Ligand code: KG4
């Protein structure tokens with residue numbers, strides 16, 4: 001039986017290495033519980049088989065904790081929203097199978113969610129101390145471990161991809177550079193941390209120029225590798241003696257590149273509502289530089305709270321809520337989509 005009075009959406013996210021469950025009531029967030037997987041730190045990246053296994057271990061306790069924290073019970077839930085993709089097939093399968101079982105057992109609709117749409121709609125999660133929400137149309141720079149996109153959003157469920165990366169994602173550019181520096185996975189937050197004490201103007205890296213405002217990070221990453229190798233050949237202690245400056249210079253370069261294309265797309269589309277989303281939107285320099293650029297060009301800028309930058313189920317539940325309002329349900333035959341266009 002569908003509960004039609006209050007709309008309670010239970011959201012599940014398991015696309016990569018975070019198992020998360022959230023409950024949203026009429027758009028308002030009641031709970032968001034995430035279990036992180038530390039096992040991947042030692043491998044320098046996410047190991048798919050280990051991620052799938054940990055999701056299986058974590059999903060029941062995480063869902064139970066989210067229900068308890070929301071002070072809700074299963075009979076109140078109107079629908080189950082779950083990430084269908086993009087992501088790791090084995091990881092997605094755990095969340096999707098669990099969501100299907102819940103929807104079947106409770107006889108309530110199942111809603112499939114595109115993870116990248118979820119990252120963007122994180123801007124619409126309502127809480128008691130709410131931030132301002134973007135107005136339509138707005139542009140979103142979506143930056144994560146697997147994607148780098150500039151998207152135009154014309155309504156809660158209408159997305160148009162305007163630019164993307166042609167090779168690596170910016171999150172990978174952070175994580176791979178961190179690995180070269182001997183830092184554990186995920187290296188993005190560590191580069192951000194060391195950069196705070198460094199000189200961002202000390203080292204220079206190449207700035208790729210692509211058509212259509214698309215991005216390319218593979219050249220920057222390779223030049224970083226050669227730069228480190230050459231210096232280490234001359235001075236074996238180069239990394240430890242200059243870690244803060246290396247991180248600050250490399251990070252500043254990546255952020256400058258990201259924002260350069262956002263500025264170009266904003267000028268072309270004449271849209272001055274600019275948001276950022278995804279794991280890399282937690283980056284302190286991206287957050288401050290977006291505001292600096294915004295002031296210069298009279299933009300309205302939207303920066304998510306830290307907890308909704310990296311993967312979380314609150315963003316899946318809010319997307320599910322808007323899909324519920326449009327009755328966009330899916331069948332129990334839905335399969336995970338490792339690749340899933342926005
Ligand atoms: O969105 P997300 O949690 O997962 C994916 O959907 O990929 O993004 C994870 C990515 C990782 O590459 C991680 O290093 C990066 O976000 N990241 C950061 C920061 N926090 C997370 N990169 C730079 N600075 C940060 N503060």
Ligand code: ZN
Pocket residue numbers: 115119144145278279310311
């Ligand atoms: Zn993500």
